[in-house]
Amino acid sequence: MDIATLQAYGYFFLTAFLVVVLYGYIYHLYSAEKKGTRDYEKYGNIALHDDISDQPIEEISKTDEIKK
Amino acid sequence: MENRPLEYDYTVAKMFMLTTVVLGIVGMLVGVILAWELAFPAVNTIAGSGLAEYTNFSRLRPLHTDAVIFGFTVSGIFATWYYVGQRVLKVSMAESKFLMALGKLHFVLYILLVASVVGSLLLGITTSKEYAEFEWPIDIAVVVVWVIWGMQIFGLIGIRREKSLYISIWYYIATFLGVAMLYLFNNMEVPTYFVSGGIGAWYHSVSMYSGTNDALVQWWYGHNAVAFGFTVPIVAMIYYFLPKESGQAVYSYKLSLLAFWGLMFVYLWAGGHHLLFSTVPDWMQTMGSVFSVVLILPSWGSAINMLLTMKGEWQQVASSPLIKFMILASTFYMFSTLEGPIQAIKSVNALAHFTDWIVGHVHDGVLGWVAFMIMAALFHMAPRVFKREIYSKSLMNTQFWIQTLGVVLYFTSMWIAGITQGMMWRAHDEFGNLAYSFIDTVTVLHPYYTIRAVGGTLYLVGMFLFAYNMYKTMTSGRRVEESELQSASPMGA
Amino acid sequence: MFHWLEKNPFFFAVAVFVVIAFAGLIEILPNFAQASRPVIGTKPYTTLELAGRHVYIKNSCNACHSQLVRPFKSETDRYGHYSLSGEYAYDRPFLWGSKRTGPDLMRVGNYRTTDWHENHMKDPAAVVPGSIMPAYGWMFKNKADVDTAYAEQVTVNKVFKTPYNAELPMADGSKVKVALADSVEAARASALEEAKVIAADMKDQDVKDAVAKGEIPEIVALIAYLNSLK
Numbered sequence: 001m002d003i004a005t006l007q008a009y010g011y012f013f014l015t016a017f018l019v020v021v022l023y024g025y026i027y028h029l030y031s032a033e034k035k036g037t038r039d040y041e042k043y044g045n046i047a048l049h050d051d052i053s054d055q056p057i058e059e060i061s062k063t064d065e066i067k068k
Numbered sequence: 069m070e071n072r073p074l075e076y077d078y079t080v081a082k083m084f085m086l087t088t089v090v091l092g093i094v095g096m097l098v099g100v101i102l103a104w105e106l107a108f109p110a111v112n113t114i115a116g117s118g119l120a121e122y123t124n125f126s127r128l129r130p131l132h133t134d135a136v137i138f139g140f141t142v143s144g145i146f147a148t149w150y151y152v153g154q155r156v157l158k159v160s161m162a163e164s165k166f167l168m169a170l171g172k173l174h175f176v177l178y179i180l181l182v183a184s185v186v187g188s189l190l191l192g193i194t195t196s197k198e199y200a201e202f203e204w205p206i207d208i209a210v211v212v213v214w215v216i217w218g219m220q221i222f223g224l225i226g227i228r229r230e231k232s233l234y235i236s237i238w239y240y241i242a243t244f245l246g247v248a249m250l251y252l253f254n255n256m257e258v259p260t261y262f263v264s265g266g267i268g269a270w271y272h273s274v275s276m277y278s279g280t281n282d283a284l285v286q287w288w289y290g291h292n293a294v295a296f297g298f299t300v301p302i303v304a305m306i307y308y309f310l311p312k313e314s315g316q317a318v319y320s321y322k323l324s325l326l327a328f329w330g331l332m333f334v335y336l337w338a339g340g341h342h343l344l345f346s347t348v349p350d351w352m353q354t355m356g357s358v359f360s361v362v363l364i365l366p367s368w369g370s371a372i373n374m375l376l377t378m379k380g381e382w383q384q385v386a387s388s389p390l391i392k393f394m395i396l397a398s399t400f401y402m403f404s405t406l407e408g409p410i411q412a413i414k415s416v417n418a419l420a421h422f423t424d425w426i427v428g429h430v431h432d433g434v435l436g437w438v439a440f441m442i443m444a445a446l447f448h449m450a451p452r453v454f455k456r457e458i459y460s461k462s463l464m465n466t467q468f469w470i471q472t473l474g475v476v477l478y479f480t481s482m483w484i485a486g487i488t489q490g491m492m493w494r495a496h497d498e499f500g501n502l503a504y505s506f507i508d509t510v511t512v513l514h515p516y517y518t519i520r521a522v523g524g525t526l527y528l529v530g531m532f533l534f535a536y537n538m539y540k541t542m543t544s545g546r547r548v549e550e551s552e553l554q555s556a557s558p559m560g561a
Numbered sequence: 562m563f564h565w566l567e568k569n570p571f572f573f574a575v576a577v578f579v580v581i582a583f584a585g586l587i588e589i590l591p592n593f594a595q596a597s598r599p600v601i602g603t604k605p606y607t608t609l610e611l612a613g614r615h616v617y618i619k620n621s622c623n624a625c626h627s628q629l630v631r632p633f634k635s636e637t638d639r640y641g642h643y644s645l646s647g648e649y650a651y652d653r654p655f656l657w658g659s660k661r662t663g664p665d666l667m668r669v670g671n672y673r674t675t676d677w678h679e680n681h682m683k684d685p686a687a688v689v690p691g692s693i694m695p696a697y698g699w700m701f702k703n704k705a706d707v708d709t710a711y712a713e714q715v716t717v718n719k720v721f722k723t724p725y726n727a728e729l730p731m732a733d734g735s736k737v738k739v740a741l742a743d744s745v746e747a748a749r750a751s752a753l754e755e756a757k758v759i760a761a762d763m764k765d766q767d768v769k770d771a772v773a774k775g776e777i778p779e780i781v782a783l784i785a786y787l788n789s790l791k
């Protein structure tokens with residue numbers, strides 16, 4: 001198993017992995033929206049309603065521990 | 069809710085806005101001098117032959133690239149971060165004494181760094197590795213300044229109110245991480261002063277890698293300094309400023325998420341296209357070339373997302389010069405990220421490598437996309453930061469058209485020059501001898517070098533108009549209230 | 562899974578880092594050792610040649626000149642044999658360059674002489690009509706930094722095992738040894754000896770006087786380096 005074949009395998013599985021991940025991601029984004037579990041487009045409004053006094057699109061409730 | 073302070077705090081943003089304008093002018097002025105030096109060599113001794121060492125092409129070229137990358141662009145990244153970061157995370161920097169103090173320290177260290185870079189490069193203290201020319205003491209200072217910025221990003225995220233990170237924040241995080249990783253590996257150097265026990269120049273170092281490896285690490289860094297310096301942070305800016313200025317949410321937030329991960333993965337592979345037909349292993353060259361072509365997809369994903377954001381609002385392009393700047397920036401981004409992959413195709417690269425066509429690609433990207441977007445961002449920020457309307461809309465329009473003409477003159481002349489070089493270098497006569505000596509391919513380019521110099525000068529004139537417009541906005545623009553600042557930026561006549 | 566990622570900046574950052582680091586791990590790391598093995602006939606630089614290389618770097622000659630001959634007939638006709646990876650084994654940093662405003666210099670030592678370089682560096686347009694290369698008059702006055710060159714020799718020898726004071730095979734079967742002085746004074750002396758050979762072919766009286774006095778102008782070191790590019 002010389003380095004070249006190792007690289008080839010690395011390259012192949014990596015590409016396969018990422019094709020799956022990226023397509024899984026698109027599918028997740030659209031299916032979540034269709035099923036109504038999450039509307040991703042509302043996050044686009046974070047840029048529009050960005051005054052300090054604006055209501056956050058998604059509140060950080062006290063229970064959530066804010067990740068540093 | 070606890071009583072929140074009413075205002076975002078833009079003190080640090082304003083500081084970096086200043087360096088963006090100043091270093092932009094300095095970097096581009098040096099670029100224009102270089103352009104005229106190539107067209108008319110007498111310009112090399114513009115300050116007399118006594119100072120020729122410091123005014124000729126050799127010493128100014130690294131100063132030009134580093135001034136516009138680490139001066140203008142990085143200042144623009146920091147300025148926009150200290151503005152966009154607060155607004156999309158809905159937290160004011162004034163709420164954290166630590167972050168405010170750190171921000172000011174960040175600025176002071178950055179200024180010292182810029183001064184030391186200008187000084188060392190003029191003296192010829194360079195490692196020769198493009199866009200990584202600093203010797204090891206300055207490299208360490210760069211790491212410190214960059215880590216401080218990283219602490220700013222994650223510090224502000226830590227005290228945010230908006231739970232989900234807006235797409236721009238993703239891109240700022242990626243900028244920080246990308247450059248950190250790349251810069252560290254490409255600037256691995258061994259200081260000769262210590263190893264040799266105190267002999268020779270104390271600042272001199274030798275690269276950790278040699279020959280083909282050094283070339284590979286350098287251009288893995290070189291291409292991705294372009295990625296994480298000229299693309300990712302500027303995409304972060306346009307994802308905030310175009311929706312905010314046009315009052316339209318981004319066309320598809322889902323597409324922006326997808327394009328982000330695609331860009332992150334693909335960009336890193338493409339460095340090999342700087343080394344086609346060199347002594348780098350063939351399979352790595354092919355991967356660099358293939359992934360450069362694949363790179364079109366995530367790049368255009370973001371760019372088209374921007375253009376579609378204007379759906380139904382295209383009249384704004386006619387009415388607002390600020391929207392003109394951003395839309396043309398996005399278009400130049402598409403243009404440049406199509407031209408790059410074409411040049412990365414092996415057979416095209418065989419013609420284009422080492423020629424001026426590459427310079428044309430670089431500058432339609434940086435002048436058309438990066439600089440336009442940074443100026444648009446600063447113009448949008450000005451009324452919010454100074455609480456005054458932008459001084460003159462007509463001046464901004466004039467600046468837009470002068471600079472657009474400048475960019476077009478620049479890259480068209482460089483295309484012609486580059487392809488002429490490529491064709492002439494490889495031309496054989498009917499007996500199989502080389503048709504042209506090297507100097508033939510230099511003298512024939514004089515008209516194109518002149519057109520390029522004119523284009524660059526026009527762009528520099530635009531930069532002075534930009535600086536003047538910003539200065540007058542800061543000092544004598546009409547005061548505006550919060551209500552006028554909802555989306556489109558208020559502008560004087 | 563993705564949504565959780567978008568909410569947690571720390572793990573988001575880790576994910577980004579993994580994705581962007583992947584290319585480097587697969588592409589660069591594995592071939593490191595193999596790509597830098599020297600080819601027969603590759604020699605490390607002498608003290609004077611290295612000082613000249615530093616003058617080359619100090620004036621960003623690589624901004625306009627490349628040192629990489631690609632495997633095309635048009636390039637091998639113009640510049641000589643195409644470059645081999647091993648030829649760059651002792652080049653720290655590499656000087657391939659990314660632009661040919663001026664010609665490739667990979668094998669300039671084969672077809673340019675000391676005298677030609679002297680005239681050309683002093684006034685390029687006089688030697689090559691139409692040249693847009695600036696003149697480098699100050700190289701005839703500035704002194705080369707031989708100490709730093711020696712410090713670099715010691716460093717690469719100690720840290721990277723660059724084979725100084727070792728029998729190196731040449732293409733024609735002979736053996737060559739590149740000496741590494743054991744002290745900076747010895748290094749200065751050997752560099753001066755080399756400089757005298759080059760100055761003998763030069764006409765500029767100031768340079769000849771300087772070398773006679775034991776100083777080495779930058780131009781002499783640069784020419785030594787350019788002549789070594791074969």
